[in-house]
Amino acid sequence: MRGPDRSLRPAGHAALNGALVSKILVGLKRVIDYNVRVRVKPDGTGIMTDGVKMSINPFDEIALEEALRIREKSGATEVIVASIGPADTQQQLRLGLAMGADRAILVQTDTPVEPLAAARTFLKLIEREQPQIVLLGKQGIDDDNNQTGQMLAALWNRPQATFASKVELSGASARVTREVDAGLETIEVDLPAVITTDLRLNEPRYVKLPEIMKAKKKPLDTVTLSDLGVDTAAQFKTLKYEPPAARQKGVMVKDVPELVAALKQKGLL
Amino acid sequence: MAKILVIAEHTAGKLNPATAKCVSCAAKIGGAVDVAIFASSADEVANQAAELAGVSRVLKIENPANTEPLAAVIAPQVVALASDYTHVLAPSTTFGKDVLPRVAALLGVGQLSDIMGVESEYVFRRPIYAGNAVVSIEAPADRKLVATVRTASFQPAATGGSAAIESPSVNAELPTHTRFIERSAAKSGRPDLQTANRVVSGGRALGSAENFNLLYGLADKLGAAVGASRAAVDAGYAANDLQVGQTGKIISPELYIAIGISGAIQHLTGIKDARTIVAINKDAEAPIFEVADYGLVGDLFTVVPELEKAIG
Numbered sequence: 001m002r003g004p005d006r007s008l009r010p011a012g013h014a015a016l017n018g019a020l021v022s023k024i025l026v027g028l029k030r031v032i033d034y035n036v037r038v039r040v041k042p043d044g045t046g047i048m049t050d051g052v053k054m055s056i057n058p059f060d061e062i063a064l065e066e067a068l069r070i071r072e073k074s075g076a077t078e079v080i081v082a083s084i085g086p087a088d089t090q091q092q093l094r095l096g097l098a099m100g101a102d103r104a105i106l107v108q109t110d111t112p113v114e115p116l117a118a119a120r121t122f123l124k125l126i127e128r129e130q131p132q133i134v135l136l137g138k139q140g141i142d143d144d145n146n147q148t149g150q151m152l153a154a155l156w157n158r159p160q161a162t163f164a165s166k167v168e169l170s171g172a173s174a175r176v177t178r179e180v181d182a183g184l185e186t187i188e189v190d191l192p193a194v195i196t197t198d199l200r201l202n203e204p205r206y207v208k209l210p211e212i213m214k215a216k217k218k219p220l221d222t223v224t225l226s227d228l229g230v231d232t233a234a235q236f237k238t239l240k241y242e243p244p245a246a247r248q249k250g251v252m253v254k255d256v257p258e259l260v261a262a263l264k265q266k267g268l269l
Numbered sequence: 270m271a272k273i274l275v276i277a278e279h280t281a282g283k284l285n286p287a288t289a290k291c292v293s294c295a296a297k298i299g300g301a302v303d304v305a306i307f308a309s310s311a312d313e314v315a316n317q318a319a320e321l322a323g324v325s326r327v328l329k330i331e332n333p334a335n336t337e338p339l340a341a342v343i344a345p346q347v348v349a350l351a352s353d354y355t356h357v358l359a360p361s362t363t364f365g366k367d368v369l370p371r372v373a374a375l376l377g378v379g380q381l382s383d384i385m386g387v388e389s390e391y392v393f394r395r396p397i398y399a400g401n402a403v404v405s406i407e408a409p410a411d412r413k414l415v416a417t418v419r420t421a422s423f424q425p426a427a428t429g430g431s432a433a434i435e436s437p438s439v440n441a442e443l444p445t446h447t448r449f450i451e452r453s454a455a456k457s458g459r460p461d462l463q464t465a466n467r468v469v470s471g472g473r474a475l476g477s478a479e480n481f482n483l484l485y486g487l488a489d490k491l492g493a494a495v496g497a498s499r500a501a502v503d504a505g506y507a508a509n510d511l512q513v514g515q516t517g518k519i520i521s522p523e524l525y526i527a528i529g530i531s532g533a534i535q536h537l538t539g540i541k542d543a544r545t546i547v548a549i550n551k552d553a554e555a556p557i558f559e560v561a562d563y564g565l566v567g568d569l570f571t572v573v574p575e576l577e578k579a580i581g
Contacts, residue, residue: 037534038398047402115370116379143397144515145382150340150370159341159447162367165509175450180363181463181518182280183454183510187339190446199499199516200509235379235412239392239405247541250562256575259547259565268524268545269491269580 021074021169021191024067025131026081027122028096029057030089031142044240056092059137061099062197065204066167067135068100078102082125084118086110090220097215098207104218109225109232117232119151124228126156131192133174138163138196149196159189163198271300271390275324276347276359276368278338279306282313286464287360289321289425294418295358296323296426297387303328304432305350307343309336315434324432330439337449338364344371345441351376351413355390361417361519362463373415381408381416395419399515400538420463421521421542454510462511465494467524468543470513473500474529474550474569481506483570484528487577496520498530514539529569532557549573 032038033053041048056064064081071077081096082105083089093104107121126134134156139146153160161167161176165184168175169191178185179198225232253259263269273295278285288304295302303326304318311329318327328350334342347368351357357372359365361383373380386394391408393416408414462468469488475481481501488495497507499514513520515535521542528549530536537560540546548561549572558564565572 032398038401040402047398114379116374116377119374141399144399145380146366147370147373147380147382150367151374151380153341154344154371154374157444159444160367160371161447162340163363178363179509180452181510182452183508185452186450188448188450193446200503235409236381237407239407242403242405244396244400244403244541247546247560248562249559250546250564252558252564252566255565255567256572256579259563259576260579262563263524263545263547266545 021070021077021132023078023080023129023131024070024133024135025122025125025129026060026064026067026079026096026101027134027136027148028060028064028081028083028092029137029140029142030054030083030085030092031057031140034058034141040241040243044242046241054088054091056095057137057140057142059139059141059197059199061137061204062199062201063135063137064096064099064101065202066197067133068205069202070133070167070169080105080129080131082107082122084109084113084121084225093220094212094215095207097218097220098211099205100211102218104220106220106222107225107228108222111232113225113232114234114236115145115147116151116235117230118148119155120230121225121228121232122148122152123155124230133191134194136194136196138198149194153194156192156194159193160196161187161189161193162196164195165198165200167195167201271298271356272354273298273300273302273356273358274347274350274354275302275304276343276357276365277304277306277314277318278360278362278364279308279314284314284317285360285362286425287362287365287420288318290420290423291358291360291418292321292323292426293423294384294387295356298356298390300355301325303354305330305347307332307335307338307346309333319432319434320428320430321432322427322430324426324430327432327434329434329436331436332443334443338368339447339449340367340371341444341447343368344375345443346439347372348375349439349441350437354413356414356416359417360420362420365417369415369417376413376415378412378415381406381414383419384416385419385422396538399535400541401534419519421519459488460492460494462494462496462513463518463520465520466522467491467493468496468513468520468522469493469526469528470496470498470530471501471507471528472498472530473504473506475501475506478506480570483573487526487573487580490577490580491524493524493526498533498536500533527557527561528573530557531555532560
């Protein structure tokens with residue numbers, strides 16, 4: 001079922017250090033909860049998902065928190081949360097609304113999509129919503145691809161600021177500090193832009209019960225993936241799933257001299 | 270036959286060792302391997318890349334716009350080069366992860382992340398769920414394969430090669446919407462964590478940034494790099510670039526000494542390719558002992574100074 005088209009809804013424009021940001025689009029992926037010990041099905045055809053707790057991808061939760069903070073500082077921006085997934089993904093979008101997003105869009109599909117297809121789908125949402133900032137987690141903790149934000153920025157022909165640990169808006173640009181292997185790197189990107197979040201960008205707020213009640217009244221539009229006319233055919237075929245090779249459990253040593261002797265014997269000291 | 274383009278990673282005139290590991294992965298796929306270097310001046314790095322065994326050609330793409338590795342600037346240039354290749358590879362470092370998906374999307378193809386094993390030209394193994402599962406993936410043979418390489422899974426390519434160095438002309442429109450401002454790297458004088466043979470790593474049990482300094486003495490005695498668990502980094506005991514684990518650095522040293530680290534799965538993912546793991550923890554039930562080659566139950570504040578002295 002397709003909800004009302006809200007793309008023409010007037011949005012407040014807000015100045016944030018002179019920045020013009022009216023809309024922020026945030027991607028929320030539904031994933032197996034961070035605390036669940038993921039196991040491979042014995043026949044190697046997939047991951048055991050029956051009765052497993054599902055949550056918002058933790059990196060995406062950080063993305064939403066950052067969007068809310070930008071809105072709070074500026075006063076009048078709109079935060080839209082969007083997800084691609086089965087009907088049950090409404091649970092995660094409602095949680096996003098309870099955290100403080102203004103409205104939600106579910107692009108419904110029962111078939112998992114690859115990152116390129118997800119990026120193509122989000123590009124459609126961008127064309128509809130015209131956000132100035134798109135905030136996504138740097139990676140899903142399920143398939144650990146770390147691709148969608150970069151692909152989206154490429155298809156949109158806009159800047160990408162990946163692995164963000166600090167975001168400062170100024171004028172028509174954003175200064176983003178990125179967590180890179182060598183330390184921290186700061187880049188400046190013109191808006192609109194895609195920003196992907198790293199773990200230390202912020203600490204997401206806890207949702208209180210009244211917010212969950214209020215979130216039930218916030219708009220949640222559903223469109224089907226096929227309605228958007230996006231090519232989502234899978235390019236990669238998963239042949240099999242296996243548990244990781246286990247390390248052999250070693251030996252316990254009773255004290256430092258025994259440890260040092262063992263390491264010396266192995267030629268490690 | 271495969272024709273593989275490897276995107277080099279480099280800093281300050283030094284080829285990053287991740288590139289040599291990427292070349293090893295390319296060699297396992299088979300076929301001709303070229304290495305592309307994007308820089309303002311690439312001579313120094315090109316000479317190092319040319320020495321890697323198995324490399325046919327080194328391509329220098331010199332442009333002032335390539336002074337800093339900005340994904341939005343490099344990606345269209347990679348795309349311009351890619352037409353001659355069946356595979357485009359980069360290391361799965363923050364550099365490769367930033368650039369390569371942008372390349373793939375511009376080419377209109379998907380990307381394979383974190384190759385840990387090569388089964389054939391188009392079948393690869395990669396980890397998912399923080400390494401809790403490994404999948405075998407078949408990529409379509411009729412499309413260009415764009416992929417990042419999990420460097421901890423490959424040994425660096427040997428040196429002794431003498432590849433031709435060329436400077437192809439690259440026609441690409443380069444955006445100006447992304448500008449480099451600065452990079453702040455912790456200067457320690459210790460080995461680089463990503464490539465060190467020995468790593469001493471600390472966890473939350475260190476209790477404070479001040480106590481964390483205890484590790485540096487031991488690390489210096491061993492000539493080791495210093496790492497940290499996510500808990501220790503989140504608590505502010507250590508800088509973010511020291512984080513070892515699924516969301517930090519994935520490393521494969523000869524010797525890894527985990528001190529006061531309980532061994533959360535996401536941390537274990539970052540160290541499971543270490544040759545020898547030593548765990549020191551006061552909790553005998555800590556999961557780190559399940560993967561450690563040598564475990565010592567004890568108070569780190571006693572054990573570490575004692576160990577430092579014993580190594581003397």
